[in-house]
Amino acid sequence: MAPLSTRRDFISTTGKAGLGICVGSTILSACSVLSKNSSRKDNIGFNQEPLPYGYNALTEAIDAQTMEIHYTKHAAGYAKNLQDAAQTEGVNMNKPLEDVLANIKKYSTKMRNNAGGHYNHELFWKSMSPKGGGNPEGKLGAAIADSFGSFETFRTQFSDAGKNRFGSGWAWLFLDHDKKLRIGSTPNQDNPIMDIAEIKGYPLLGLDVWEHAYYLRYQNKRADYINNWWKVVNWNYIQDRYQSAI
Helix, strand or coil, rough: CCCHHHHHHHHHCCCCCCCCCCCCHHHHHHHHHHHHHCCCCCCCCCCCCCCCCCCCCCCCCCCHHHHHHHHHHHHHHHHHHHHHHHHHCCCCCCHHHHHHHCCCCHHCCCHHHHHHHHHHHHHHHHHHCCCCCCCCCCCHHHHHHHCCHHHHHHHHHHHHHHHCCCCCEEEEECCCCCEEEEEEEEEEECCCCCCCCCCCEEEEEEEEECCHHHHHHHHHCHHHHHHHHHEEEEEEHHHHHHHCCC
């Protein structure tokens, strides 16, 4: 295996995001789930929030060294570069980041990459917990069973979205403009809120499948990383997002 410093340099390289394609309806209707909830308490700002657990808290899925590098280097870099881009491009950082993402085609590539990177990671940290795992219950559990047939089918389809994402990107569980649960994936740091994303809607759960999220422990075995990741999913948080959105 290559030295750690070389490996870090390799997995920290960020490719330029390609243009997404609009699928389904107009931008207005595709973003309706977001726009109807623009004042929600779980909107994300421009600053990096403290990690809600220790670096070694999720070792069933993610080792402490990866968590520390991921949070303090990769994610911190997105937050810093986002703020730089926002200042340069005259963005009001007192407003939710979702407002920028929903109109991301108006902004630079730097804004797109770093706004997406920051939003995705802030959601990612909260979507995991040392007390996570198991199956979702309540309205979310019922909606998943209704939408996909069973939790097991949902888990397989979501895992496949992560495994089959070519290169770097994310797998998503999201609500479309009709508030139906959907599974999809996006390249690089795109997400369903973006008006130029391949899929459109409100993200509930996102899985980071960039190599820097798992390479130190799993090397090229992305499927093993995904299988273990289910052990730390914070369904209470995802349930709150779902209920707030609907």
